[in-house]
Amino acid sequence: xxxxxxxxxxxxxxxxxxxxxGLMQLEENPQATAPLEQLFRTxxxxxxxxxxxxxxxxxxxxxxxxxxxxxxxxxxxxxxxGLISITLQAFxxxxxxxxxxDIQKINASVELKEHTEIATHFLHQVDIASxxxxxxxxxxHKNEVATFYIKISPVISITTxxxxxxxxxVQDLESVGTAKTFLQENATGEIVCWELFxxxxxxxxxxxxxxxxxxxxxxAEIHKLGAGNLCEDEEFNQAVxxxxxxxxxxEIFQALAATIxxxxxxxxxxxxxxxxxxxxxxxxxxxxxxxxxxxxxxxxLLDWISELIILQTQVSTIxxxxxxxxxxxxxxxxxxxxxxLRDTSLEIGLVPVETLVTKFKRLVRDLxxxxxxxxxFLSEGAETEMDKDVIELMAEPLxxxxxxxxxxxxxxxxxxxAAGKSEHGTVRLKAFNSSAYAHILVSDDGKGIDSAVVLxxxxxxxxxxxxxxxxxxDTLNLIFHAGLSTASQVSDVSGRGVGMDVxxxxxxxxxxxxxxxxxxxxxxxxxxxxxxxxxxxxxxLVRVAEARYVVPLSFVDxxxxxxxxxxxxxxxxxxxxxxxxxxxxxxxxxxxFHEESEPPKTSDIISITLEGITKGLAVDRIEGKMQxxxxxxxxxxxxxxxxxxxxxxxxxxxxLVLDPQRLFKLADxxxxxx
Amino acid sequence: MKKxxxxxxxxxxxxxxVCETLEKKGYATVxxxxxxxxxxxxxxxxxxxxxxxxxxxxxxxxxxxxxxxIKTNPSLAQIPVIFLTTEANPEKMMRAKEAGLxxxxxxxxxxxxxxSQIENAIKNG
Numbered sequence: 001x002x003x004x005x006x007x008x009x010x011x012x013x014x015x016x017x018x019x020x021x022g023l024m025q026l027e028e029n030p031q032a033t034a035p036l037e038q039l040f041r042t043x044x045x046x047x048x049x050x051x052x053x054x055x056x057x058x059x060x061x062x063x064x065x066x067x068x069x070x071x072x073x074x075x076x077x078x079x080x081x082g083l084i085s086i087t088l089q090a091f092x093x094x095x096x097x098x099x100x101x102d103i104q105k106i107n108a109s110v111e112l113k114e115h116t117e118i119a120t121h122f123l124h125q126v127d128i129a130s131x132x133x134x135x136x137x138x139x140x141h142k143n144e145v146a147t148f149y150i151k152i153s154p155v156i157s158i159t160t161x162x163x164x165x166x167x168x169x170v171q172d173l174e175s176v177g178t179a180k181t182f183l184q185e186n187a188t189g190e191i192v193c194w195e196l197f198x199x200x201x202x203x204x205x206x207x208x209x210x211x212x213x214x215x216x217x218x219x220a221e222i223h224k225l226g227a228g229n230l231c232e233d234e235e236f237n238q239a240v241x242x243x244x245x246x247x248x249x250x251e252i253f254q255a256l257a258a259t260i261x262x263x264x265x266x267x268x269x270x271x272x273x274x275x276x277x278x279x280x281x282x283x284x285x286x287x288x289x290x291x292x293x294x295x296x297x298x299x300x301l302l303d304w305i306s307e308l309i310i311l312q313t314q315v316s317t318i319x320x321x322x323x324x325x326x327x328x329x330x331x332x333x334x335x336x337x338x339x340x341l342r343d344t345s346l347e348i349g350l351v352p353v354e355t356l357v358t359k360f361k362r363l364v365r366d367l368x369x370x371x372x373x374x375x376x377f378l379s380e381g382a383e384t385e386m387d388k389d390v391i392e393l394m395a396e397p398l399x400x401x402x403x404x405x406x407x408x409x410x411x412x413x414x415x416x417x418a419a420g421k422s423e424h425g426t427v428r429l430k431a432f433n434s435s436a437y438a439h440i441l442v443s444d445d446g447k448g449i450d451s452a453v454v455l456x457x458x459x460x461x462x463x464x465x466x467x468x469x470x471x472x473x474d475t476l477n478l479i480f481h482a483g484l485s486t487a488s489q490v491s492d493v494s495g496r497g498v499g500m501d502v503x504x505x506x507x508x509x510x511x512x513x514x515x516x517x518x519x520x521x522x523x524x525x526x527x528x529x530x531x532x533x534x535x536x537x538x539x540x541l542v543r544v545a546e547a548r549y550v551v552p553l554s555f556v557d558x559x560x561x562x563x564x565x566x567x568x569x570x571x572x573x574x575x576x577x578x579x580x581x582x583x584x585x586x587x588x589x590x591x592x593f594h595e596e597s598e599p600p601k602t603s604d605i606i607s608i609t610l611e612g613i614t615k616g617l618a619v620d621r622i623e624g625k626m627q628x629x630x631x632x633x634x635x636x637x638x639x640x641x642x643x644x645x646x647x648x649x650x651x652x653x654x655x656l657v658l659d660p661q662r663l664f665k666l667a668d669x670x671x672x673x674x
Numbered sequence: 675m676k677k678x679x680x681x682x683x684x685x686x687x688x689x690x691x692v693c694e695t696l697e698k699k700g701y702a703t704v705x706x707x708x709x710x711x712x713x714x715x716x717x718x719x720x721x722x723x724x725x726x727x728x729x730x731x732x733x734x735x736x737x738x739x740x741x742x743x744i745k746t747n748p749s750l751a752q753i754p755v756i757f758l759t760t761e762a763n764p765e766k767m768m769r770a771k772e773a774g775l776x777x778x779x780x781x782x783x784x785x786x787x788x789x790s791q792i793e794n795a796i797k798n799g
């Protein structure tokens with residue numbers, strides 16, 4: 001990109017901030033005209049500048065949105081949530097792309113095209129809703145292709161070599177569509193006239209406006225020949241060829257255009273417009289068609305699928321013990337289909353996190369105002385899908401985190417300026433999926449968490465021993481501790497210390513994890529990881545003595561087999577086992593829960609990495625992979641939080657599902673590691 | 675002597691870009707970010723400015739308001755005005771012409787169109 005484009009990117013990013021602000025104001029007060037005018041002008045400026053500096057994709061998108069807001073200005077359509085959110089989302093995308101500063105990528109962006117289509121579709125829908133009033137009134141520019149005959153005769157002496165604007169205006173005119181131009185010059189090279197056959201989507205008044213400011217220098221005639229792209233028609237082209245010798249006759253050409261239109265109507269299965277309609281509805285069926293189903297029905301479906309999975313596991317167990325190949329084949333196919341059925345049905349319950357994002361935007365705006373801070377809210381991955389219940393349960397904790405980020409993280413504008421940062425702070429919400437998890441990152445570029453202060457407070461409040469040696473990560477994790485607040489002044493917004501512990505609690509209830517990273521002066525980032533399914537997991541079935549356990553497969557890094565003797569480390573100083581050439585701190589299920597029975601010869605070590613630290617889980621034997629349907633444990637087991645639940649195995653017996661994270665924590669707390 | 679063009683646009687990137695382009699072509703330029711600012715500049719040094727090149731949609735004072743102010747002020751009325759804008763509404767163009775506008779250049783413009791219009795306006799204005 002050249003320096004002008006670079007500069008445009010910077011200025012446009014500023015404009016986008018204004019735009020967000022305007023949208024929020026409009027959302028709050030849909031009748032207000034001042035924010036509307038401001039918003040319209042901003043979109044208009046973005047469009048103009050984008051086109052000027054070669055960002056056509058952004059120009060096209062802004063054009064559609066400008067058209068929508070123009071209708072709002074004219075009072076033809078109301079401000080709706082839908083309008084606000086498509087605009088916010090579209091410009092969020094623009095912002096994201098601009099930051100990457102890659103013009104090729106921006107212009108080739110499929111997402112920008114999608115947002116443009118969404119805006120076009122929105123316009124189409126409001127038009128339909130108004131009974132076609134908008135397009136009939138000409139309230140917006142409906143792109144209808146038509147072919148025109150245009151004759152321009154200069155009344156002054158000009159040549160094609162001259163520098164008269166008219167020469168260039170004709171060239172500009174040619175570029176608004178497909179044109180066939182015939183130039184007549186006299187013997188001295190003076191232009192007698194231009195004659196153009198032009199196929200374009202620009203309406204006649206717009207074409208006429210090209211000549212408005214050169215009226216005194218030329219005579220321009222513009223005639224509409226007919227609808228459609230006549231220049232593509234062979235018959236029409238023949239007529240155009242012969243026109244050179246025979247001269248132009250409007251009636252003949254218009255009659256010809258009518259015949260061609262009729263012919264096309266008969267041969268083409270659908271008119272352009274109908275075709276567009278059909279394409280649109282097809283697309284909708286694939287991507288947008290939505291039916292509302294009660295949550296209860298989906299839950300019930302998932303329950304039955306859970307039962308089906310249990311049954312399928314039983315069938316597989318029976319089949320594997322059988323000698324019948326046919327039975328095995330059938331059992332295998334059953335497994336494949338059940339897995340697909342499981343995946344599909346799990347997806348049914350998932351919804352995009354988008355709904356949350358809109359709420360947060362509002363929150364950020366209101367908060368930053370009341371706290372006199374300048375804050376941008378950026379969201380990424382709003383299309384990431386999560387369980388609807390999980391989203392609802394996470395709304396409050398996330399709001400709390402965002403509130404914290406603005407209240408404690410982002411500094412006041414003057415402080416930011418003093419620290420050499422831009423006055424606008426940024427709070428970012430990023431969501432994405434990986435394997436069986438949904439990740440949510442909430443980050444800010446504020447002042448960061450001072451771990452020394454956290455530690456001091458924790459010691460003051462007796463949460464930590466004064467002589468305790470805590471790692472940076474452990475110290476930061478103290479912020480999740482009940483009763484700890486580092487805010488020296490409690491504000492209305494947050495800082496009563498009743499937040500982060502509840503946040504962590506909620507995340508743990510959902511079998512997720514949360515970690516925090518912070519750099520003083522640079523900002524804070526909180527990473528939440530949540531399982532997609534609340535009840536069905538892929539697991540590794542393991543045996544320890546007579547009992548069987550399930551380890552969620554998503555935690556498993558690798559498996560190694562070592563002689564059981566190596567686990568007898570009671571008398572050694574260094575309590576790690578060398579596995580795969582690396583020392584590994586190992587937790588043995590047998591030693592903790594099944595010490596009494598006869599030890600096996602070998603032990604399988606499952607390596608599990610949690611929060612960057614790899615630990616080993618020792619079991620007697622790995623039995624295989626399985627789908628586990630989590631069943632809650634009875635009240636008696638509620639205290640054993642290292643158990644995520646139980647599951648029914650193929651042979652009808654029960655296995656306990658482990659929660660490796662809690663298990664290791666338990667080991668740490670009680671110094672149980674061997 | 676170098677001809678001086680007053681470039682009015684609230685969007686800095688565009689204003690800078692337009693000024694640079696004009697300067698490369700041998701014009702002197704001055705910039706203003708809206709109609710009011712431009713008008714103040716004009717009244718202060720009306721003799722020094724040969725052409726006003728302005729955006730249409732601007733906060734505060736639009737291009738059209740600026741045009742009307744110039745054309746109704748006897749000491750400024752002779753200065754040619756050109757709109758450089760994304761706006762393409764034929765009715766607005768018509769009204770601007772009636773108010774005395776010299777040319778209307780649509781953004782994005784082609785270099786040749788741009789310069790020929792400017793030269794033409796300065797020559798005839």
